Amino acid sequence: MARFLAITGGVGGAKLALGLAQILGPDELVFAVNTGDDFEHLGLHIAPDVDTLTYTLAGVSNTDTGWGRQDETWNFMDALERLGGETWFQLGDRDLALHVTRTQMLTAGQSLTQVTAQICATLGVTHPVFPMSDDPVRTTVHTESGPLAFQHYFVRDRCEPAVRGFEFVGIEQARLNPAITRYLEGPERVDGIIICPSNPFVSVDPLLNLPGAHAALQSAGVPVVAVSPIVGGVAIKGPTAKMMQELAIPNSAAEVARHYGALLSGLVLDEQDRGLDGTLDTPTTVANTVMITLQDRVDLGHTVLRYIASLA
Amino acid sequence: MARFLAITGGVGGAKLALGLAQILGPDELVFAVNTGDDFEHLGLHIAPDVDTLTYTLAGVSNTDTGWGRQDETWNFMDALERLGGETWFQLGDRDLALHVTRTQMLTAGQSLTQVTAQICATLGVTHPVFPMSDDPVRTTVHTESGPLAFQHYFVRDRCEPAVRGFEFVGIEQARLNPAITRYLEGPERVDGIIICPSNPFVSVDPLLNLPGAHAALQSAGVPVVAVSPIVGGVAIKGPTAKMMQELAIPNSAAEVARHYGALLSGLVLDEQDRGLDGTLDTPTTVANTVMITLQDRVDLGHTVLRYIASLA
Numbered sequence: 001m002a003r004f005l006a007i008t009g010g011v012g013g014a015k016l017a018l019g020l021a022q023i024l025g026p027d028e029l030v031f032a033v034n035t036g037d038d039f040e041h042l043g044l045h046i047a048p049d050v051d052t053l054t055y056t057l058a059g060v061s062n063t064d065t066g067w068g069r070q071d072e073t074w075n076f077m078d079a080l081e082r083l084g085g086e087t088w089f090q091l092g093d094r095d096l097a098l099h100v101t102r103t104q105m106l107t108a109g110q111s112l113t114q115v116t117a118q119i120c121a122t123l124g125v126t127h128p129v130f131p132m133s134d135d136p137v138r139t140t141v142h143t144e145s146g147p148l149a150f151q152h153y154f155v156r157d158r159c160e161p162a163v164r165g166f167e168f169v170g171i172e173q174a175r176l177n178p179a180i181t182r183y184l185e186g187p188e189r190v191d192g193i194i195i196c197p198s199n200p201f202v203s204v205d206p207l208l209n210l211p212g213a214h215a216a217l218q219s220a221g222v223p224v225v226a227v228s229p230i231v232g233g234v235a236i237k238g239p240t241a242k243m244m245q246e247l248a249i250p251n252s253a254a255e256v257a258r259h260y261g262a263l264l265s266g267l268v269l270d271e272q273d274r275g276l277d278g279t280l281d282t283p284t285t286v287a288n289t290v291m292i293t294l295q296d297r298v299d300l301g302h303t304v305l306r307y308i309a310s311l312a
Numbered sequence: 313m314a315r316f317l318a319i320t321g322g323v324g325g326a327k328l329a330l331g332l333a334q335i336l337g338p339d340e341l342v343f344a345v346n347t348g349d350d351f352e353h354l355g356l357h358i359a360p361d362v363d364t365l366t367y368t369l370a371g372v373s374n375t376d377t378g379w380g381r382q383d384e385t386w387n388f389m390d391a392l393e394r395l396g397g398e399t400w401f402q403l404g405d406r407d408l409a410l411h412v413t414r415t416q417m418l419t420a421g422q423s424l425t426q427v428t429a430q431i432c433a434t435l436g437v438t439h440p441v442f443p444m445s446d447d448p449v450r451t452t453v454h455t456e457s458g459p460l461a462f463q464h465y466f467v468r469d470r471c472e473p474a475v476r477g478f479e480f481v482g483i484e485q486a487r488l489n490p491a492i493t494r495y496l497e498g499p500e501r502v503d504g505i506i507i508c509p510s511n512p513f514v515s516v517d518p519l520l521n522l523p524g525a526h527a528a529l530q531s532a533g534v535p536v537v538a539v540s541p542i543v544g545g546v547a548i549k550g551p552t553a554k555m556m557q558e559l560a561i562p563n564s565a566a567e568v569a570r571h572y573g574a575l576l577s578g579l580v581l582d583e584q585d586r587g588l589d590g591t592l593d594t595p596t597t598v599a600n601t602v603m604i605t606l607q608d609r610v611d612l613g614h615t616v617l618r619y620i621a622s623l624a
Contacts, residue, residue: 042412042413042416043355043412043415043416043419044412069391072387073385073387073405075384075385075387075404075405075406076388076405076406076408076409076412077409078406078409079381079405079406079407079408079409079410080409080412080413082409082434082435083409083410083413083431083434083435084413084430084434085409085412085413092387093385093387093388093391093405093408094387094388094390094391095391096388096391096405096408097388097389097390097391097392097394097395097397098391098395100354100355100356100388100392100397101354101392101395101397103355104354104355104397107355118396119395122394122395122396123394123395
């Protein structure tokens with residue numbers, strides 16, 4: 001029985017995560033999730049990427065918006081607005097229950113890992129979901145307008161300010177979640193690592209930049225395969241391509257391979273980027289990576305797993 | 313221009329408060345509200361009596377339930393239940409915005425008085441509403457089943473355990489809100505004090521038992537008039553009569569007069585208790601105190617104000 005670790009961030013990553021979870025059982029697949037875009041808001045601990053994955057795996061995500069829950073109502077936000085509260089970050093009435101529960105458990109001394117496990121259990125998510133770290137790491141986006149906390153950049157300012165660079169505040173003191181490390185060494189070591197099609201700069205780099213994390217992934221000695229979030233020069237979702245342009249990096253899937261460098265055993269390119277296949281230092285394969293239907297997600301999952309097997 | 317201070321707790325008190333607020337302007341009437349039944353729940357600071365008064369004065373209270381907001385939805389509670397959270401204390405989606413806002417402001421270092429003033433302003437409440445104290449006072453109900461935090465007794469256990477006594481935890485270190493003290497002495501002294509028909513034991517006693525509060529009310533030297541919450545031996549709302557029975561106090565309006573003792577200049581009895589009029593050590597008057605309509609509230613307000621004028 002082969003076992004896999006999937007590293008994921010936001011919506012794009014969660015799509016492949018769902019596909020993989022349709023193929024592999026809870027003892028064959030574990031998730032490591034970005035927490036760099038967690039933040040404290042209205043006194044609540046919000047963990048957007050953890051929630052996106054959790055809601056997606058639980059089958060309750062809002063596929064229209066790409067965030068939050070399905071069948072959501074907004075009466076809390078409406079009342080908050082009347083009270084003069086901050087409304088730039090939308091919190092649905094049902095979604096709020098998760099943030100209140102998480103915050104309460106964290107305040108009571110539980111770790112984000114413990115909290116996430118309990119929330120997953122109550123939502124019926126059976127695959128292990130691990131926050132990349134239990135220690136606070138907060139992504140700051142350095143922009144032409146100055147430094148912005150990630151959600152201010154991403155949600156409040158709609159990714160408009162031009163990016164100059166990124167900083168993961170607190171990362172020197174943070175530790176890769178030991179629950180993840182466990183799957184990189186010794187008897188529980190996985191057979192392959194998948195970097196889902198998430199933003200390399202703000203969804204994957206926070207984990208890779210945790211002290212010792214990059215080395216731990218490499219020294220696992222198993223294939224590491226990424227799926228490019230850049231397709232035909234654009235990002236399917238989110239600001240990845242815009243960021244690359246602003247950072248004067250060609251917005252090409254080739255640069256995704258260069259970004260991950262020696263860590264990658266192989267990169268899955270979209271069919272639109274077939275021209276790049278075989279031209280990179282990194283081995284590549286080609287597939288349909290634009291996941292519209294659930295079957296697209298499952299198909300890409302199979303492709304990734306076959307590719308890993310071929311690289312082993 | 314005569315000016316008045318009204319001391320109030322829960323739903324019954326808020327009814328008269330609304331009546332008085334229809335008669336007197338914001339510079340003629342201020343409210344002192346019980347905070348003994350405040351509690352921390354789900355990481356939020358809940359102030360039920362402050363909210364009951366605020367929502368009532370703002371015209372958004374739920375008159376069916378007697379608590380919470382009108383036009384409320386319950387999707388937060390529904391999601392919380394699915395997450396295994398505590399659901400014995402119902403928090404509506406709109407109501408929640410107030411608790412989150414208050415908690416956030418308190419955490420940021422503002423006082424409950426400041427928070428309440430800001431919430432009142434955003435809800436369009438123009439009469440000053442003062443929590444009895446900015447310091448934590450937590451009513452514990454001693455029952456045959458042991459000590460219970462007030463909301464556990466009142467909401468979770470539906471006032472079922474027989475009461476043995478009350479304790480106001482923290483009261484020795486608490487101070488009567490200086491914003492209230494201001495109206496009891498010097499140039500801003502009010503012309504009369506009204507004790508609304510709230511539970512004497514758990515809605516009014518917390519304020520009266522604040523260090524120096526009883527003396528400050530007496531030494532104001534103005535009429536202090538209470539409206540009996542006991543009518544024909546029963547409480548219109550809440551556990552007052554049940555508590556009196558369990559404490560072996562006759563459940564009579566006469567005992568309300570005895571409870572407040574020398575503090576009272578006069579007690580307003582309901583017409584059902586006309587037989588007690590003139591039989592008590594405390595002066596009394598008789599009125600319809602069972603407030604069904606808004607006009608009932610206004611009528612009782614006029615009666616109380618006329619009675620105070622007659623006692624001055």
